[in-house]
Amino acid sequence: MKRPAFISYWVFPIISGLVWLGMLLGMLLSWIIDENSRHYDTMSERATIAYISNIGADRLQPLFITGCTLTAVFLDAAFIAERWLRHRGRLVPNSSVGEKALSILSLLFATVGTVGLICLSIFKTGTHGRLHWVFLALFIIGYLISAIFLCWEYQRLQSKNRDFPELRLSFWIKLTFIIVELALLIAFGACSRTRNTNAAAVLEWIISFIFSFYVFSFVIDLWPAVETKDPSKRHKKLTEREMEEAASISNNSS
Template identity: 55%
Template sequence: MLRISYWVFPIISGVVWLTTLLALLLYWIVDEKRPRYSSMGPTQNIAFISDVGASDLKPLFIAGCVITGVFLDISFLSDRWLRHRGRLVPNATRGEKVLSGLTIFFAVVGTVGMIFLSIFDTAHYPKHHDVFLLLFIVGFVLSAVCICWEYQRLGNRYRDHRILRTSFWMKLIFVVVEILLAIGFITFTFITKFDTAAVFEWIIAFIFSAYLFSFYVDLYPAVNTKDPRNLHSKEPHQSRFPAVADAAQEQEMEEGHATASSLQSDTDQLTGGRYYSADATGVTVGSGAGSGNGAPVVPPAVGQNGHHHANGGGHSNNF
């Protein structure tokens, strides 16, 4: 049975973005029969996404960008919240938390760029559009780099959670491929090879939809932690996550050793360092290292006559 949880946010984001792209592409190819828009270059035959988005489908383009960006940001916020609450493997170091925060920050920057590039269309605001397009690309690429770095560290810490490694490699491939394609897109645009640049742009956009869907993999495990009994305990030794539990056990052992040493020291102070032993017939008192005479503690010896001796001397009577 499919259980609804936080994983629906990236699915909504991916579906809306993919639907928007397909609607724009099919509208230009099938419905409009590949028209030349006013925003297209004199030698350009293949429309950019922004060219189609500046046409009659501009309201659809704006709505698609808004919903896609907002739900993607909600996905990032959900990931951070679930790790904080212990419903996903937690960020155990300050560096991981900083990377998570930077992921969200750059994603918001990318979302702002995405929304405003759709509003300031290339037909009426070409300069503004280019600025927001750059903001969109840089924002989401940096966000992807940060989350890759975070997941790489999480994967090394929680090696039994293979999903972290899988997610890391998925996002790393996305980052590398998108950067290479972005370089090609910018290069062909700069040398006015607009048709080739347009093809690169469409490919980049469709791969971006796959990146959105990849966060389903990250958020779906939270379905299994809806039950409060499965939450990551605030008590480290009760952690569901081995890396945290092992560290907690080591800390407890160190604290236990320190406590035992402290108790021994307190006992020596209370008894004046004297040695006490008892058997069924009596009690023997002897001097130990804490008695002030510098003599070490030596277990009492039992003689043939049943008398106990401590430190090689002294006589004690049986009671």
């Protein structure tokens, strides 16, 4: 059976985002509906709202591990596909060593985030408390720094390729994600430090749900590859100087 023409690499972030959302909703609704918002042993005495890790350390740990692993694997597949498609000319290619370096750094830090995400689901809170927090930090810092490098790369790409609005759209979505998540993480840290556990738990859920929108943003990045399956429609690899000259000609003509 022939695969539909529109099915392409953009399915990776769709699968990753849906798995992440499904896992979060499944855990949250199970705790509220099936368990009547019960107090876990891993929660502090004053807490009435469970952290994700509290639920993931109990009977739903298999769901937690499976969801985190699939989310990370398919998100990494999206990162790798984006890098490969740019190299092949299926997406607007990088025109400088700096852009390629930013792309590679983004992929490396995403790998750090992947290790953190998978391991934090395995080393559950309560039993491996310190390790769990270390891997949580790797997950957050890894993907956040990865997003910063990717946003930087897209800023450079969109400034030289103004005929491709998806680059500008993706840049602004990722920049918004970075700013919002940073603000929420600072608030989360402040609440955790002052032991305002309920507020910290609510912020953790919000941060996690917002992460799904970042994952889905890769659909914008990978969708244009649907139109470049034909080799004749692929982008030509231009040098940075050639890109600047083309942009200058375009600006003068307009």
